Amino acid sequence: MIDKMKFNSSSEYKIMAYLGDGEDWKETDIEAQKLTHINYAFVHVKDGRIIGNLRKIDLLNEIKNKNPYIKTVISVGGWGADGFSDAALSSESREIFSQSAVEFMIDNNFDGIDIDWEYPCSDQAGITARPEDKVNFTLMLKSLREKLDVLEKKNNKEYILSIAVGAADEIIEDMEMDKIHNYLDFINIMTYDMRGSFTHTTGHHANLYSPEFDPQGISADKAVKKILSYGVPRCKIILGAAFYGRMWKGVEDDGIGLNSLAETTGGHMVNYSDIHKMFIDKNGFKRHWDDTSKAAYVFNGSSFISYDDEESLWNKSNYIKENNLGGIMFWEYSLDNTRTLLNSIYNGLVNK
Template identity: 45%
Template sequence: MKKICLLLLAVAALVISSPEFAKAQSKKKYIVNAYVGGFRGLVKTEEIDADKLTHINYAFVNVKDSLATLTNLATDSINFRKLNALKLINPDLKIVISIGGWAWSENFSDAVLTETSRQKFAKSSVDIIRQYNLDGVDIDWEYPAMRGEEGNIYRPEDKHNFTLMFKALRDELNMLEKEKGRKFLLTTAVGGSKSFVENTEMGDAQQYLDYILIMTYDYGGKNGTVGHHTNLYDYGVEEGSSADRSVKNFMAAGVPANKIGLGAAFYGKGWEAETIKNNGLGEKRIKAVQGGGYTKLKDTLIDQNGYKKYYDKKARAPYLFNESTRTLITYEDEKSIKDKCKYVKKNKLAGIFFWEYFSDPKEYLLTEISKDLD
């Protein structure tokens, strides 16, 4: 068995080094960036379709005492090894650590408060890249100079320190590039709200960044009403939240289109509406209800179990409504993904990214992205 495995590895190495393979695996025109939740434990990398991706962002690395910290060294180290092994399938695939996220952003403000703390944070971040032979750093600070999760530390100084953090990280990555002789990535996941733009210096920060991944999801309706959570365009009579509006706000702040990644949600969000008027859209929210990943929605809820599918042509967004329970589920489907991919091409954006890979294990949405962003 050992000899067979060695033979297979030798054959794989020969195939990968061949000019034909290199031509077939030439870099994609657009990024297709998947967030993978390593915080849950061991990642089932054998279920990841590496050929359809350009980047995997490993979520999440924590921030403690001004250091980027792996919270579960045993599983994280195994996950890094297994994710790197996917490069046997797709040599162009980049594995990037994502630091922060909703639950682990409380210490960012302290970590980047002074030049000394920023250097300490940047060095510890890049040390993880160096140790595990990874390809870059992604910052998911939710949110600078604004309240995110209850208990998060935030201060007005975050606005400028956010920029200085990226400079410190870029400086460390530049040193690693000289050491290793290859390129390393620096990216960030950013909130889609106008307030995020107002509380940062994105026009200055972007010079240090390869990609700005705008989280064009989790919108919801205004003033506690039921609304779409990952719609491409505005809907209703008032100015609202949409992917298009978020992109335009970031571009107006000085972010080049070719650095912007458009966000797609591989999960749905559910709300109980006060009334059945307009299928719940725009009605007062009573409470949140379970949405679920797209595979689950498609296989068990769309036009099943009391849920009827609707499509908002103005928003370019699907939703389900159960009249008997007054439950609306807002989500992404193949049609909305297709529209987002067209938007990426039309506006010359960098590509698309999504949260989270295993929310759609049957790859309904990833297959659509792969087909549309070839």
């Protein structure tokens, strides 16, 4: 039985679930006793202010009322979400944005704000971007932190400020990581989608280490070391996990499927519920384990799916403990109705 007084938001390791406002879930689906934080996603930026229709805020508050130790954080942005560059552009726009964000947080009973700008200085997702984003993002976070600090003194309560950041070197380098960590409680590294919709070559999308065929390739370990190089405290670094897989179709059949050309990119997302039900050693698919990368995949001779599973998450949990990191976060809770993945994380980090 889980000791709720022992396992809470001040626990040694954080377990953060991103919970989608538009996803299919109800309050009884959420094992909140195994979480320290829920990042509720997403609201957006329009005309410099936070907007969002929180369709399931009542359900979230039910969870919080039954689990008062849990921290709920409103996540702003997501892939393709525009408005950040303009909101960060000037001292006036930053003031408007940060005031709007803090008011939205308070009005909706959240304990913090998570900024998911994908990505400063990059228009890859079809958003407005400027070279000045690098410095302006720092100033935006500074403005938010200052307002949260005022609230903390007023209400005698701590408020969380976090960001979600991509794992690629160039994404990390487009931020003043050596400065922004001073304003943040957590840096959530999206160590997933590291391969997928941008390539026709199969590969791991949530691998802990670089694969043997690409020893300098992108990985969770490489991203963590990159961020640590800027002087970021280990306790602020949150490793990412995926409750979904990336599928390539029309893969050249070499018997293994890894690092092979495919007719499609890995843009097709498959939730873990379906992977568990239909693909793991079923319907002609065979599960494979890459012990170098500490990553799982399935292959049937023509379709390849890269995903996180119990074994990969056990390895990520051990990595977090061995490297004294802050904890783990995952996208997205409702994508695993088997509860297999959260159990693996919880057992790895809490049931020592």
